[in-house]
Amino acid sequence: MEYLAWLYYQYLLVTGIYVLEPWEKSIFNSVLFSAVAMVIYTSYVFVPIHVRLALEFFSAICGGQPESTMALMN
Secondary structure (H helix, E strand, O other), X not given: OHHHHHHHHHHHHHHOHHHOOHHHHHHHHHHHHHHHHHXXXXXXXXXXXXXXXXXXXXXXXXXXXXXXXXXXXX
């Protein structure tokens, strides 16, 4: 428990919010938490799609075999 308190104290010192009033700290923490949550959600949803599309694009450029429609019909 002391370690978590020390980490929180370090967070306050590094961000400089130790000088803010309690209501200002809560607003700052809310905005920061919301921004981090949006970045994590966006990374989870959109990064795999872009990685897959990039892999398909570069495999096509580097001589990947195109799918044949005749092979799908057989």
